[in-house]
Amino acid sequence: MKLRQWTTVGAVAVATVAALNTVPATASRPYDPTAQSLATLGLRHGLHVGTAVNMDALNDASDPQYRKLVTSEFSSVTAENVMKWESLEPTRGSYNWGPADQLVDFAKRNRQSVRGHVLVWHNQLPAWLTSGVADGSISKQELRELLRKHITTVVNRYKGKIWQWDVVNEAVSDPWDTPSTLHYKGFWAEHLGPGYIADAFRWARAADPKALLFYNDYNIEAFGSGNPADDKTQFVYDMTKSLRARGVPIDGVGSQGHLGTQYGNFDTLQVTAALKKFAGLGVATAFTEVDVRSQLTAAVQAGNAEEINPRLQASAANFSVLMKACLAVRSCLSYTVWGFSDNHSWVPGWFDDPPEGLATIYDENYQPKRAYHELKSDLIFAGPPYVQPRVAPKPRR
Ligand code: 9MR
Secondary structure, three states: OOHHHEEEOOHHHHHHHHHHHOOOOOOOOOOOHHHOOHHHHHHOOOOEEEEEEOHHHHOOOOOHHHHHHHHHHOOEEEEOOOOOHHHHOOEOOEOOOHHHHHHHHHHHHOOOEEEEEEEEOOOOOOHHHHHHHHOOOOOHHHHHHHHHHHHHHHHHHOOOOOOEEEEEEOOEOOOOOOOOOOOEOHHHHHHHOOOHHHHHHHHHHHHOOOOEEEEEEOOOOOOOOOOOOOOHHHHHHHHHHHHHHOOOOOOEEEEOOEEEOOOOOOOHHHHHHHHHHHHOOOOEEEEEEEEEEEEOOHHHHOOOHHHHHHHHHHHHHHHHHHHHHHHHOOOEEEEEEOOOEHHHOOHHHHOEOOEEEOOOOEOOOOOEOHHHHHHHHHHHHOOOOOOOOOEEEOOOO
């Protein structure tokens, strides 16, 4: 990493670090780090701890604890759904900005940073767009122009208000896809070819010179074989390297961090090594969608502690592995959980055979789990010389 390319995350974070490191402990009120929020403890390192926000839950007056915790525990927010194309432009040419505006205003009031999610993805596209392409009424040329217009319009609207944009999301296939050799997959690659990725970053940069522009994907927490034909992390690394070499304005790579306790997973040193390798390309990194789900066997559902405990423990360990790795690498700017409580997690609605859940850091009644406490202790016990304040890249022109 070329240090001269990096600047500090921002005066606010630095000032906060300084202030927190000198918090006076008086005899009557000793400083108790465990009483601090994840947000406050993260900012000691210049690290933003964030959450995806479900706007229905945020606005649900009968569920005040949700809003309270979004406000108090996190220094960054991501729209779980309301900045996706199908939400923003459900009818061609007519925009529904309300919920996304509301989140951006909420964040401003609470002095939280916003991760913009997401400009280009093959899922949650408006039906008018996908059906127009399918029936031939939208040509390839028009599709490319629609994408340019979408990126320009959305980035422009929130110009200066978004810290990191997920510009392109999940562009790469998985080993279980057909063909199994990793490739650029999905709607955009099929219709425009992989060149849409560089285009998207250039269009986003033209609309906002200051936002950090990210590529975001899952299953890229650690390197595998090193062969891009089957190692997704290597594929994304090679892609990023090539984009940077061609002067494309990509500033960061987001590793989603959707893990499951039933899988092998990684240790802290493996994940640290991956973040460091990306840092070597001059890009920032971030964990952008962390959750660690478990299979809900009949015994788990019946409340059998012998089956529940190892899952909670393994979940906590995985949350912690990603946090420690992030802390260890100065260019890892933020750690975002994909929802913070089991009552508002996407997991149970998505995985039902077998059912999965228990994926977040608070239970359904907003009681913090071991995972929450492990994240906290990682933040409390970290510091120099191994953990240093964050350094962010200058947005690439
Ligand atoms: O959490 C989101 C869920 O509410 C939506 O139904 C789903 C639709 O695809 O998208 C979920 O969020 C995804 C995110 O946007 C991109 N990475 C994977 C996330 C979980 O599926």
